[in-house]
Amino acid sequence: MEKSILITGAARSGKSALAERLALRPLGRAVYVATAEAWDDEMRDRIAAHQARRGAEWDNRHAPRDLVDMLIETDGDAPRLVDCLTLWLTNLMLGDADWRSEGERLAAALMHQKAPVIFVTNEVGAGIVPENRLAREFRDAAGWLNQTVAQACDTVILCVAGYPVRVKPNDFDF
């Protein structure tokens, strides 16, 4: 098993740019696994802005729901960048899929991957408790998914203002 990395942080904290640097570092090329569904124009603009940063060194794939199968299918020598887990979770929840089973399948599949996977995810639970019940369920699910994937990764990074803060492994004795 190769080393996998989870990059979390606030919106616009530089997670994707950092993930791209890390994914290209070993070979100069990598597989980009987008999870976003282009539901509306705003999302289409965001996807276009992200793609504009990427060149020919990227093999672009799209896995809004079948992420585990996509990782199995693309497991060769090149790192895979999954951007991002929170959009994947959104798609699963909106499609009434069993997101908890899918999250556990993802963590289990990571153990058998030959090439590394770099995941981008989001911190969504550090604001005031949302009044909207669906929003509360989503932030609970996102927190659970982040913990579940973090356990299966060798490295966890918190991105702050474009810079990485080490979360796992660390020298904190517990």
Added chain:
Amino acid sequence: MEKSILITGAARSGKSALAERLALRPLGRAVYVATAEAWDDEMRDRIAAHQARRGAEWDNRHAPRDLVDMLIETDGDAPRLVDCLTLWLTNLMLGDADWRSEGERLAAALMHQKAPVIFVTNEVGAGIVPENRLAREFRDAAGWLNQTVAQACDTVILCVAGYPVRVKPNDFDF
């Protein structure tokens, strides 16, 4: 005085599970001080889910408002886990109590405790400024309480995706 610990972080970042491990480490048993009021079914479900994780090694107590007295009453050899400060603050504010005096009493009382106290709290101020005035007052109060208790603790931990990031003490020279 024994070492006290403040564990903060986003919702569902693994704070409670980490706090439980730390509380049981010295003796294999500890006092669990719940602060939640079961206002509605959703909260009752959350409390039940948290209790389901705890076995006979826990002496379960309930202190939705009189937390300082509870800490004095339970100060023996076993660590106390307080879960959590933000719900305690919510109860004080909803009951029109003087939360600022209570927070200062809590920090002062910590200085005289023989057994350690492990506090769970929440980061609630890292989202967009809430439109609701009460929500703004709550996040200001929660930030103040976190700072006040952090000063009285030996260790402060930020929990991210289930892993601890060291906040206090650290090697940052200021």
Added chain:
Amino acid sequence: MEKSILITGAARSGKSALAERLALRPLGRAVYVATAEAWDDEMRDRIAAHQARRGAEWDNRHAPRDLVDMLIETDGDAPRLVDCLTLWLTNLMLGDADWRSEGERLAAALMHQKAPVIFVTNEVGAGIVPENRLAREFRDAAGWLNQTVAQACDTVILCVAGYPVRVKPNDFDF
């Protein structure tokens, strides 16, 4: 060029008090550059509470929009504390200014400053995605500005419960 510092963190996480200590450390006096516009009574109260903490060692200035000119004008021997970048950004956006150009001008100007600048900013992107489109645009802009200023600073600090967590420089090899 002297060392500049960016201090970010949640609301009420102790950023301003830490920034004030850092600004006064070299000479015992510093320039305070407030960016807040007193739009309403609540904001006036917040400004007054912040000012009450500051004594005669502070040279108080006000730059709700012309922050770059203010830094050039006050560049002598004493550190400047800018509190805060998110309010400056708010003023630029509400005034329909070209905030992106202003942010880039700010980062470029930092390179030529003789005296240090300590910036306070806010983490606003770690909650649930806001339903309000303007709020989403603001948090994207704030994240971009934080990254842009962080790149031009020698030190970046995340403030948690009143204590600094090192973000830049760090020992994380990337």
